[in-house]
Amino acid sequence: MPRTVAMILAGGEGKRLSILTQKRAKPAAPFAGKYRIIDFTLSNCVNSGIYNVGIATQYRPRSLHDHIRTGRPWDLDRASGGVTLLQPYLGRSDSDWYQGTADAVRQNFDFVRRTKPEVVLILAGDHIYKMDYDPLVNFHRDHDADCTVAVRRVPLEEASRFGVMGVDKDFRIVEFEEKPENPKSSLVSMGIYAFGLDVLDHACTDDLRDTSSERDFGHDIIPRMLAQGMRLFAYPYGGYWVDVGTIYAYWEAHMELLSDEPALDLLDRDWIIHTRSEERPPVNIRTGAIVSHSLITDGCVIEGSVEFSVLSPGVRVQRGAVVRHSIILTDSVIQEGAVVDRCIVDKQATVGRGAYLGWGRDYAINPLGNLTTGITLVGKNSKLPPGLRIGRNCVLVSDLKEEDFASETIPSGATVSAMTA
Numbered sequence: 001m002p003r004t005v006a007m008i009l010a011g012g013e014g015k016r017l018s019i020l021t022q023k024r025a026k027p028a029a030p031f032a033g034k035y036r037i038i039d040f041t042l043s044n045c046v047n048s049g050i051y052n053v054g055i056a057t058q059y060r061p062r063s064l065h066d067h068i069r070t071g072r073p074w075d076l077d078r079a080s081g082g083v084t085l086l087q088p089y090l091g092r093s094d095s096d097w098y099q100g101t102a103d104a105v106r107q108n109f110d111f112v113r114r115t116k117p118e119v120v121l122i123l124a125g126d127h128i129y130k131m132d133y134d135p136l137v138n139f140h141r142d143h144d145a146d147c148t149v150a151v152r153r154v155p156l157e158e159a160s161r162f163g164v165m166g167v168d169k170d171f172r173i174v175e176f177e178e179k180p181e182n183p184k185s186s187l188v189s190m191g192i193y194a195f196g197l198d199v200l201d202h203a204c205t206d207d208l209r210d211t212s213s214e215r216d217f218g219h220d221i222i223p224r225m226l227a228q229g230m231r232l233f234a235y236p237y238g239g240y241w242v243d244v245g246t247i248y249a250y251w252e253a254h255m256e257l258l259s260d261e262p263a264l265d266l267l268d269r270d271w272i273i274h275t276r277s278e279e280r281p282p283v284n285i286r287t288g289a290i291v292s293h294s295l296i297t298d299g300c301v302i303e304g305s306v307e308f309s310v311l312s313p314g315v316r317v318q319r320g321a322v323v324r325h326s327i328i329l330t331d332s333v334i335q336e337g338a339v340v341d342r343c344i345v346d347k348q349a350t351v352g353r354g355a356y357l358g359w360g361r362d363y364a365i366n367p368l369g370n371l372t373t374g375i376t377l378v379g380k381n382s383k384l385p386p387g388l389r390i391g392r393n394c395v396l397v398s399d400l401k402e403e404d405f406a407s408e409t410i411p412s413g414a415t416v417s418a419m420t421a
Helices: 015-021 038-047 062-068 101-107 109-113 133-142 156-161 197-209 217-227 247-256
Strands: 004-009 052-056 082-086 119-124 127-129 147-153 163-167 173-178 187-195 232-236 241-243 290-292 305-307 322-324 339-341 343-345 376-378
Touching: 004 038, 004 101, 004 109, 004 133, 015 247, 015 376, 038 052, 038 062, 038 119, 038 127, 062 082, 101 109, 101 197, 101 217, 109 197, 119 133, 119 197, 127 187, 133 147, 133 187, 133 232, 147 163, 147 217, 173 217, 173 232, 187 197, 187 217, 197 217, 217 232, 241 247, 247 343, 339 343
Parallel strands: 004 052, 004 119, 052 082, 147 232, 290 305, 305 322, 322 339, 343 376
Antiparallel strands: 119 187, 127 241, 147 187, 163 173, 163 187
């Protein structure tokens, strides 16, 4: 591969993931039991032979920084190259929060420039996918492109969430619109861009002069380059890729992993997804436990029933408890006789004895996280009292205590904080 540097944009707040990003950046959100979302982009880099990686962080970066550290799990702890964490900084004249994706690159252009790369890859740190970047880089060079955008087809009804484009027979981009209300095409940007160094420098500098710009690649840079007649090409990608940007997309991507032949093969030893793992004991499945169609991570202790669910490290499902169609994150406890149905329970939460989450058939909509499909969320560190009945599409924020709950029943569509419980 030509000399390539990768810039991973990992500073996004991820508001559509509701309380899952209340205390962490979206790329740091857990996925598939043992991973973080950013692990997939980082692993794609090293599996593609790219060992010079910058990660632009901003929103609640602590857990992300703790996870990446020196980059050792990805073989990125190197004296030359490796991984560099890039945060906004306070200076005398040119400091600022990143105003958008393009601004994050512009403010760190000294990092981009220092190895004099032939190609700069701009990557999103919040997508789940496996992709060899080498064919993309070769496509970019073979077409003498100023910018190459990785693209794929999605259902037309989902296209409004992305940058949508039209291309000619040679895959040159002739039309581009960011998140249109009525998309004309199902061909969308994956948020992956290849630039030459000088072209990227010029595009970011040009963008800075535009006082109306949102400093964003999709909203500003790509449309401006297209209007200027520059050579923009679309690189078609047909492999697995999903933007887990909504609660339903996040939940659905987990459930798809539970099929006998999932589209995302985590067992593929030719394309390993690397991560930072804790030392935990083996899974302990005790007498009377029932486990089916589930992913169970190290350190879990199961005495009850787990069906069509994903359990992160250290989860305990006590005797008589039932977990189904749910995602339970690290060190949470489902106490004796409790039922957790179609829920996402964040780290270190406790569901009290005999409680029932996902209770009833009412699917009242909750606008926080746009919950419409019956998924109930429990925030990090929350402790739910015994016997509590919680409906569907509910949101229970982080750090709730048992004494915060004045009622034994939380209706569907409700949001509960310490002040409203």
